[in-house]
Amino acid sequence: MSDALLTLKGVHTHIGPYHILQGVDLVVPRGGVAVLLGRNGAGKTTTLRTIMGLWQASQGAILFDNAEIQKETTPAIAQREIAFVPEDMGIFTDLTVHENMLLAARSGAIDKERLNWIFGLFPPLKTFWQSAAGNLSGGQKQMLAVARAIIEPRKLLLIDEPTKGLAPAIINAMIAALRELKEMQTTILLVEQNFSMARAVGDTVAVMDDGQIVYSGEMAELADDAELQEKLMGLSLEAHQ
Template identity: 75%
Template structure:
């Protein structure tokens, strides 16, 4: 088994009067893709935002490598090599694509070799380099959002619903790019509703319901067990191809 890069132990998160995460235990092995599945409202996005320090855990521990980061501020978490691609993409629509990318390169000028690799992954980044980000299509904005997160090398990327609302051709491009990204030293924690896409890229999987992890294991084992899919999520891979 790979070393564990990120772990959550008994994590609770309250948002106002609402108790969203209710004792989340999650292990993210280094060097692969862990997929977080579950119905809407199960707590997946709250889990990512809590890891990133955007919401503060009220109880429990979040450990990154050998450091407990539960109470760290978001900028400190980012400096440790964790990036977040939110569901709403988080790009600056009034700025150009190049300006969005330059803002994300917090350690100085953009590395041209890395930028070339990114534009190979996401060709629209190069095509629309001088265009306003607000004029991009939904799929192109999602590519820009991921590209911003990887403009500098990251140990861990948290990605929330990268294929939501995208056309099948764009989903394939996004999937291919994430498959290439996982071949680098980057670990990915991915929230995704598209089970076919998730199963094609995921190495390990965790399923959430009502603010807790109700299943964790190998993705291939879940793919091969349609009864377990139905039990956990009310779906089977066959009907979601």
């Protein structure tokens, strides 16, 4: 993780009259998991959406693999092998699990070997392969959302709060999946409120407040410093478990 795959330099984002991101500086090292923490409304989701081009940066630069992408369209950014798993998951509830996955395969066909690997990560998807996605549980829908993002190899995954409201067993499955993706040299930028989850997978961490990065460093350093946690968040991050 010696070099950066993704870098944000002085990024500002306006949504209507609201100035959400106010000079965000963020580095996501290649081949690791970077975690973005912060209170609700701090700008974490806006950061992911701005990287993905869903909202346009009004100022600053976003560099992916040393190329500026802040003016590119979302489809062009996706073509760079960047995938986004939104907080609302964005699955097509009227389509089957199979159909959801097929839509995510850019080549128009699903690689069987990769699909079997995904089934190993998320066994319920194989069980409910021909079932409507709307009939899945919340945890199974989250599995499907992540599986769609990785149905083809990606250089970067942007994942917004994948464990929100999930049972511990599902969270453990998600942790195992993210660790395996990291071993495969997939870089991940993860927004997460569950600090136990964040600490389990994160290599680096950045904390947002009021649209700015107020801290960045190694996850192990923050996890071991209760005083720093309280200073940054106003309460111990252990409360987010």
